[in-house]
Amino acid sequence: MSQSKEELIEKLACEILRHKALYYEGFPEISDFEYDALEEKLKALDPGHKVLNLVGFETKNISKNKRQHKTPMLSLAKTYDVKELLSWQKEKEIVATHKIDGNSLSLIYKKGELVLAKTRGNGEEGEDVTGKILWVKECPKKLQEKSLDTLSILDLADDDEIEVRGELYCLEEEFPRLAEKMIALGLPEASSPRNIVAGILSRKNHIHLARYFNFFAFEVIFKGSSQFFKTEMAKISWLRDAGFSYPPYKLLLKENDIKEYLFALKEEIDSHSYGIDGAVFNFNDLTSHETLGETAHHPRYKISFKWQGETGKTKIQKIIWSTSRFGTVTPVAQVEPTYLSDATITNVTLHNLAHVKLFKLKAHDEIEIIRSGEVIPKFLRVIKQLPGEPLIPKECPSCGSKLKEESIRLLCENNLCGARVIFKILNWIKQAQIDDLSEKRLIGLIEARKVSHIEDLYKLTKEDFLELPMTKEKLATKLMHNIEGSKKISLVNFLCALGIEGAGKTTWLHLTKVFSTLEDLLKATPEDLISLDGFAEKTAEQITKGLKENKNLMEKLFALGIEVEKREVTDGQVPLEGLVFVLTGALLRPREEIIEDLQTLGAKVSSSVTKKTTALVSDDFSKKSSKTTKAESLGVPTWSGDELNNFIEKKLKEKK
Ligand SMILES: [Zn+2]
Known part of the structure; x- marks a missing residue:
């Protein structure tokens, strides 16, 4: 007997509500993607169903300490489709940042002091969690003077509120430690960093555990704020001035920029210490916010992008630990072959040492896995397992040295470790594009003690290759030729080939736009x-x-x-070609915007003042820095941001 449409709608709505409640209590049973699919299904049957318009969920088991949101806390529109994202953006300038896998929070300040913290709740009203949030270091109890000074022109009354919104999250490193602590205290076991935050926010006791959490601010609202900030970038810089953290962000305009950004984010997603479940895009021009407005449950000037993820169940056959080129020894599970997102999965990453310990992962465990943006699927949670402790290696699987437990990782500290050396040299071979020098041939050379460092590749002779198995004159000549050909290398490939931790190709492409020579790059400080x-x-x-x-x-x-x-920095004739600027100290316009402008017009932006510097630019020369002293001694002019603008305008006119 088939179900009627009404029955199906009712069943779906109940299912959605049940999962929503589980999610907000911190114990979800299904992935976000599966949840979204349920909503989509219901939307197709009954687009106006009231369950679809609920924001958040009121859980039954928390206290009745509810507080109204003066401006509703809406959720974000989201998409899994780049095309949809681009049709929303319509070539307008957008600010991109990480979508944090955390819990939304609203902080209320009066006279610059934190007076109330509340969760999002149902979007209209949330739970008062002030007591817990006082423990969070990254939620300032007082806004920094500097940020309040900039608001002084607004004449805010003592009673006027400044509301800061953002995401409370748990660092991946803290998660296993905190999870163990909770088990020791007899609290329910949390399954992920996000659930642990939700779990502790909903508790009446043990509120001090909130001190392990971090906070990123994304939004600020006060009387007149919509006219006060002209750009999203200006808002970000205000939040930073006020003492909040903001995740890395980027200004994007072209379709290609957006695609590149998403590609790079996907690549680096696992290298961050907090959970990222996509990207958030915001129109930079805030005057458009006013005209675009919002629907009943999400603003139109903001959208989040997520990679489609598919989950599946499988069984661990064996856990294999292997050493990377940075010395980290990471666990990968060999699993019973499972079909997921159009691929047969046999290997699943178990993240790191801490995950294996916390979830006591062993052979024969039944687990749930997810495959989304990344190529290799990840472990999500345990479905069924036998008691017992996991097996953690004591020695490096490659070189046998004693391993060190460092925070959540297992490390081989031996610089000469075979695995580390091989991966480092292989990376060089790949990036420097030395064709035909395969892993097998490299291992042969290493075993013959002809190669033990990258530079040894350039000392090889044809005879060395001829000693390798199955290598004749023709191939040996070709290999020598390929090595010779790799000697001329582009700056970006050279940097990639060095295999520096923390930077991939996109990072180097970006950095070398500003630091166009190796010398410049070597001089750059972390602050730069x-x-x-x-x-x-x-x-x-x-x-x-x-x-x-x-x-x-x-x-x-x-x-x-x-x-x-x-x-090459410039392409074609551009008005500022050949000019070099150095930016320093405070600037009225966002630094990134100025750099972007200068580069588009062909100028170079450098980090140090030299004879060749056209001008040193800053809007605050009150503090004497080493750069200003150097500029003075070399006779390099110092300009304000306005002076720079006038100069650019003049140059543009001359061009016409
Ligand atoms: Zn080793």
């Missing part, structure tokens, strides 16, 4: 990188440190005849 592009502090430090550590190798390579080609 942070101010340049919203680089995260950790990444900026990793990159500059990695460059320094590779200096020795670079010198050896240059001595062996490696030539790095400079990156």
Whole structure:
């Protein structure tokens, strides 16, 4: 007997409500994607169903301490489709940032002091969680003076509220530690960083556990805020001035920029210490927010993008640990072949040491896995397992040295570890495009003690190759030719080939737009990188440190005849071609915008003042920095942002 349409709608609505409640209580049974699919199904049958318009969910088991949101806390429109994203964007300038896998929070400040913190709840009213949020270091109890000063022109009354909204989240590193702590306290076991936050926010006791959480601010609302901020970038810089953290962001315009951004994010998604489940895009021009407005449950000026994920169930056959080129020993599960997202899955990443320990992952465990943006599917949760402790290796599977447990990772610290050396050299071979030098041949050369470092590749002779099995004159000549050909290498490929932790091709492409020579890049400080592009502090430090550590190798390579080609910055005739600017200190316009403008017009932006510098630009020369002193001594003019603008305008007119 078939179900009537009404019965089906009713069943779907109940199912959606049940999963919504489980999600907000911190114990979801299905993936976000499966949940969205349920909503889509219902939408197709009954587009106006009231269940579809619910934002959040009121859980039954939490106290009645409800607080109204003066401006409703709407959820974001979301898409899994790049085409849909582009048709929303319509070539308008957008700011892209990470979508944090956390819990939305609203913080209310009066006279600059935190007076109330509440969850999103149903969007109209949320739970008062002030007591818990006071424990969170990244939720400032007081807004920084500087941010309040900029608002002084608004004449806000003492009673006027400043509301800051954002996401409360748990760092991946903290998660296993906190989860263990909760088990020790007899609290329910949390299955993911997001659930742990939801779980603790809904508790009446143990509120101090909230101190393990972090917070990213995304939005600020006060009387007149919609006229006050002209751009999203200005809003971000206000939030930072007020003392909040904001995840790395980027200004995008062209279709290709957006595609590149998503591609890069997908690549680096696992390298961040917090959970990212997509990207959020916001129109930079905030005057458009006013005209675009919002639907009943989401604003039109903002959209989130997620990769479609499919989940499946399987059984672990064996856990294999292997050493990467950075020395991290990571666990991968060999599983019973499962068909997922058009592919047969046999390997699943188990993330890291901490995950294996926390979930006690062992052979024969039944697990749920997910495959979304990434190529390799990931472990999601345990479905069924026998008691017992997991097996953690004590020695490096490659070199046998004793492994060190560092935070959530297992590390082989032996720089000469075979696996680390092989992967490092293989990376060079791939990036420098040395064809025909396969992993097997490389291992042969390593075993014959002809190669143990990257630079050894350039000392090889034809005879060395001829000693390899099945290698005749013709192939040996070809290999020598290919190695010779790899000596001329582009700056970006050279940087990729060094294999510096924290940076991939997209990062280098981006960085070399600003630092177009290796010398410039080597001089850059972590601060330069942070101010340049919203680089995260950790990444900026990793990159500059990695460059320094590779200096020795670079010198050896240059001595062996490696030539790095400079990156071309300009294409064609452009009005500012040949000019070099250095930006320093506070600037009224967002730094990234200025850099973008200068580069589009053909100028170079450098991090250090030299004789060649056209001008040093800043809107605050009150503090004397090493850059201003250097500019003075070299006779380099110092300009304000306005002076720079006038100069650009003049140049543009001359061109016409
Ligand atoms: Zn090792």
